[in-house]
Amino acid sequence: MEAMQQAGVEDHRAHAVTETVESLVKSLALRARMAARALARSETAARNHALAVMANTLLARSRELEAANARDMDAGAAGGLDDALLDRLLLTPARIEAMARGLRDLVALPDPVGAIDGLAYRPSGIQVGRMRVPLGVIGMIYESRPNVTADAAGLCLKSGNAVVLRGGSEAIHSNTAIAACIREALRDAGLPEDAVMLVETTDRAAVSALVQLAGLVDVIIPRGGRGLIERVIHDARVPVIRHLDGVCHVYIDDRADLDKAEAIAFNAKTHRYGVCNAMETLLLASAIAPAALARLVPRYRAAGVELRGCARTRDLHADVGVADEADWSAEYLAPILALRIVDDLEAAMAHIERYGSGHTDVIVTEDIGRARRFLREVDSSSVLLNASSRFADGFEYGLGAEIGISTDKLHVRGPVGLEGLTSSKWIVIGDGHVRG
Amino acid sequence: MEAMQQAGVEDHRAHAVTETVESLVKSLALRARMAARALARSETAARNHALAVMANTLLARSRELEAANARDMDAGAAGGLDDALLDRLLLTPARIEAMARGLRDLVALPDPVGAIDGLAYRPSGIQVGRMRVPLGVIGMIYESRPNVTADAAGLCLKSGNAVVLRGGSEAIHSNTAIAACIREALRDAGLPEDAVMLVETTDRAAVSALVQLAGLVDVIIPRGGRGLIERVIHDARVPVIRHLDGVCHVYIDDRADLDKAEAIAFNAKTHRYGVCNAMETLLLASAIAPAALARLVPRYRAAGVELRGCARTRDLHADVGVADEADWSAEYLAPILALRIVDDLEAAMAHIERYGSGHTDVIVTEDIGRARRFLREVDSSSVLLNASSRFADGFEYGLGAEIGISTDKLHVRGPVGLEGLTSSKWIVIGDGHVRG
Numbered sequence: 001m002e003a004m005q006q007a008g009v010e011d012h013r014a015h016a017v018t019e020t021v022e023s024l025v026k027s028l029a030l031r032a033r034m035a036a037r038a039l040a041r042s043e044t045a046a047r048n049h050a051l052a053v054m055a056n057t058l059l060a061r062s063r064e065l066e067a068a069n070a071r072d073m074d075a076g077a078a079g080g081l082d083d084a085l086l087d088r089l090l091l092t093p094a095r096i097e098a099m100a101r102g103l104r105d106l107v108a109l110p111d112p113v114g115a116i117d118g119l120a121y122r123p124s125g126i127q128v129g130r131m132r133v134p135l136g137v138i139g140m141i142y143e144s145r146p147n148v149t150a151d152a153a154g155l156c157l158k159s160g161n162a163v164v165l166r167g168g169s170e171a172i173h174s175n176t177a178i179a180a181c182i183r184e185a186l187r188d189a190g191l192p193e194d195a196v197m198l199v200e201t202t203d204r205a206a207v208s209a210l211v212q213l214a215g216l217v218d219v220i221i222p223r224g225g226r227g228l229i230e231r232v233i234h235d236a237r238v239p240v241i242r243h244l245d246g247v248c249h250v251y252i253d254d255r256a257d258l259d260k261a262e263a264i265a266f267n268a269k270t271h272r273y274g275v276c277n278a279m280e281t282l283l284l285a286s287a288i289a290p291a292a293l294a295r296l297v298p299r300y301r302a303a304g305v306e307l308r309g310c311a312r313t314r315d316l317h318a319d320v321g322v323a324d325e326a327d328w329s330a331e332y333l334a335p336i337l338a339l340r341i342v343d344d345l346e347a348a349m350a351h352i353e354r355y356g357s358g359h360t361d362v363i364v365t366e367d368i369g370r371a372r373r374f375l376r377e378v379d380s381s382s383v384l385l386n387a388s389s390r391f392a393d394g395f396e397y398g399l400g401a402e403i404g405i406s407t408d409k410l411h412v413r414g415p416v417g418l419e420g421l422t423s424s425k426w427i428v429i430g431d432g433h434v435r436g
Numbered sequence: 437m438e439a440m441q442q443a444g445v446e447d448h449r450a451h452a453v454t455e456t457v458e459s460l461v462k463s464l465a466l467r468a469r470m471a472a473r474a475l476a477r478s479e480t481a482a483r484n485h486a487l488a489v490m491a492n493t494l495l496a497r498s499r500e501l502e503a504a505n506a507r508d509m510d511a512g513a514a515g516g517l518d519d520a521l522l523d524r525l526l527l528t529p530a531r532i533e534a535m536a537r538g539l540r541d542l543v544a545l546p547d548p549v550g551a552i553d554g555l556a557y558r559p560s561g562i563q564v565g566r567m568r569v570p571l572g573v574i575g576m577i578y579e580s581r582p583n584v585t586a587d588a589a590g591l592c593l594k595s596g597n598a599v600v601l602r603g604g605s606e607a608i609h610s611n612t613a614i615a616a617c618i619r620e621a622l623r624d625a626g627l628p629e630d631a632v633m634l635v636e637t638t639d640r641a642a643v644s645a646l647v648q649l650a651g652l653v654d655v656i657i658p659r660g661g662r663g664l665i666e667r668v669i670h671d672a673r674v675p676v677i678r679h680l681d682g683v684c685h686v687y688i689d690d691r692a693d694l695d696k697a698e699a700i701a702f703n704a705k706t707h708r709y710g711v712c713n714a715m716e717t718l719l720l721a722s723a724i725a726p727a728a729l730a731r732l733v734p735r736y737r738a739a740g741v742e743l744r745g746c747a748r749t750r751d752l753h754a755d756v757g758v759a760d761e762a763d764w765s766a767e768y769l770a771p772i773l774a775l776r777i778v779d780d781l782e783a784a785m786a787h788i789e790r791y792g793s794g795h796t797d798v799i800v801t802e803d804i805g806r807a808r809r810f811l812r813e814v815d816s817s818s819v820l821l822n823a824s825s826r827f828a829d830g831f832e833y834g835l836g837a838e839i840g841i842s843t844d845k846l847h848v849r850g851p852v853g854l855e856g857l858t859s860s861k862w863i864v865i866g867d868g869h870v871r872g
């Protein structure tokens with residue numbers, strides 16, 4: 001009986017804490033919403049000036065940022081974070097300079113807000129066009145890297161949006177210090193500081209609370225591991241721009257140029273391992289597989305890439321490991337590569353459709369008809385011909401900056417830049433026109 | 437005890453029925469998904485041919501369609517549907533011809549699928565552009581009007597999408613007959629008939645089942661009353677393109693031309709009453725209100741429009757009814773108009789922000805500075821200057837056809853035409869390019 005009462009009290013307390021977190025997050029979002037109105041109406045110069053002031057403030061406060069980061073690093077080391085995570089968490093003077101540079105680069109980009117597209121006369125005599133407008137309030141949920149705090153705040157500000165930031169608990173001191181600089185800079189530049197709100201509690205209930213604020217938050221952008229993104233999708237009542245796995249393929253067609261094929265397949269795997277646009281499976285047309293593998297297998301070996309092949313691959317190279325069914329859907333993010341020999345283009349596209357994640361897929365071929373089919377028929381956010389999958393990136397595509405890569409089809413697909421953070425409304429200009 | 441067992445049995449039966457509906461809807465969506473692949477790869481000419489065959493088939497089967505419709509009309513009359521609903525439900529030879537004409541009009545529109553935008557060289561040497569691709573499978577949920585069956589099927593086919601249609605139970609025989617014609621036409625034209633699937637059960641559980649098929653259905657488009665749309669939003673695990681209320685405003689600025697203001701304010705209210713882009717509230721700057729109302733009040737009266745005004749309006753026209761708080765947010769869809777006198781542009785925009793639904797709002801002014809502010813700052817899917825709100829329409833905007841009007845900000849806003857039913861993927865063309 002006493003135990004039951006005790007449990008009841010604890011339930012009650014847990015409930016009260018959750019309530020508090022929910023109302024805290026809601027009040028942050030409400031303040032961001034108010035700021036979003038002012039921001040949507042702000043002039044280009046005011047937002048650009050604020051970005052420049054932000055960059056200066058981060059540099060001027062470099063020491064404070066490093067001190068705050070040291071607290072996170074100590075806690076992370078004590079808490080057993082591995083070296084890779086600690087490296088992500090670390091703020092160095094160079095990384096602080098990179099954050100500042102990122103903000104300054106945004107100044108130079110054209111302002112998307114208010115840009116009018118395709119204004120044209122209609123037979124009725126009215127002029128009709130579309131004007132880009134901010135989405136309103138962005139909810140940004142991310143892990144580990146504290147630079148995302150500055151990057152996301154900058155992109156949202158440039159595109160006229162307010163943002164509610166929710167970083168990882170392991171970076172809480174770094175994020176708090178960066179957000180303080182940014183809010184101070186907004187104030188100094190004469191814009192509402194509430195345009196950038198940081199959720200300062202590390203309570204996980206804050207994430208669920210944030211993603212349920214339909215009507216206050218316009219879109220959620222999660223960046224992090226699959227676990228985080230799936231939890232967000234599950235709980236969300238607000239639309240989510242998803243960034244799911246990159247199970248990316250390069251298909252070497254039998255009409256490929258071997259030199260190009262070798263360069264692309266090697267670059268796509270080894271240029272960087274831990275990125276979503278790295279190749280995870282290499283598909284080879286059977287007619288070209290012996291020649292292509294003869295060049296590539298030794299190079300991958302020399303680079304320390306573990307190879308896992310299908311039975312046909314292992315017939316050619318007995319020392320290649322065995323790929324099983326799970327390898328075809330694996331996003332290794334590591335020096336591991338799955339190899340599969342297929343009959344032809346049709347079989348390659350069927351493999352990609354079945355096992356791919358719709359992120360980035362490449363064909364290497366000199367045949368125009370096959371290139372045309374692959375580009376049209378492969379349903380991925382980026383489809384490349386005779387180029388490395390590593391090009392699937394907002395900077396390489398000329399977006400100037402990138403807040404993530406969308407694997408969704410609606411609204412925005414692939415790298416998300418400033419345009420992905422805006423909406424288009426219709427504008428109509430008449431001179432007393434009415435419908436007859 | 438017997439009662440409890442009885443209840444248990446009924447629960448079990450209800451559960452079994454729901455299970456059956458769920459698996460039925462899932463199997464329809466799976467078939468649509470398979471067809472969507474073929475459709476995405478189909479040639480423009482094949483889809484256009486199918487549209488023409490569909491039109492011919494509907495005309496050739498006119499008698500059968502009318503007979504099926506007569507069954508719905510009889511059931512509707514017996515079930516007590518009111519005259520307005522019965523009129524919506526009715527299929528006449530003229531309405532069947534209009535359906536066929538709508539399908540033929542789609543043939544003439546440019547094919548959005550595969551269209552490439554902005555292909556340009558980047559400093560790295562790669563060419564980058566965006567290609568329009570179908571969304572995949574559209575779930576269309578609608579009420580009463582059987583012509584939506586043909587309209588939606590045509591728009592989805594033209595844009596390379598498969599569609600699962602779920603019409604109102606009152607139109608089940610009409611919808612079934614129309615869908616049978618369409619599927620026959622697809623077969624005749626050599627395209628997969630499963631590109632158009634109709635949910636033939638009238639069980640309401642089918643709607644919930646359809647909107648939860650994340651992964652099988654790419655987007656849900658509901659068209660109908662607020663109740664239907666809210667239920668869909670509540671249950672959905674698939675993204676929804678919402679079409680919510682049109683609480684549309686015309687604001688007559690004190691720098692308006694009185695002739696234009698009179699024409700626009702009269703047309704926006706009286707051109708048609710039951711449409712979402714009809715004006716529901718007229719805002720007048722106080723300096724122009726006496727002159728504008730002196731012209732407009734008698735004209736509205738003569739047209740049979742009931743007027744409900746704020747206190748300042750009633751000071752000028754004592755015979756105008758009283759508008760209370762609820763009137764400012766009302767979507768009358770009827771010959772009723774709310775009138776409010778405001779101090780200036782600022783007050784008008786504040787009213788629209790507070791009470792509007794973000795659908796369509798109009799300013800009448802000759803002042804460029806005020807026009808510029810209204811167009812930029814009013815956050816609605818359509819914002820008009822010196823033109824009637826009735827222009828907010830896919831045909832008037834040149835989309836050629838329209839499947840609905842989105843009040844969402846993400847993906848598509850305002851009238852949804854073929855482009856709104858597509859996504860853009862990135863395409864990259866290189867010649868052996870790798871990242872350095």
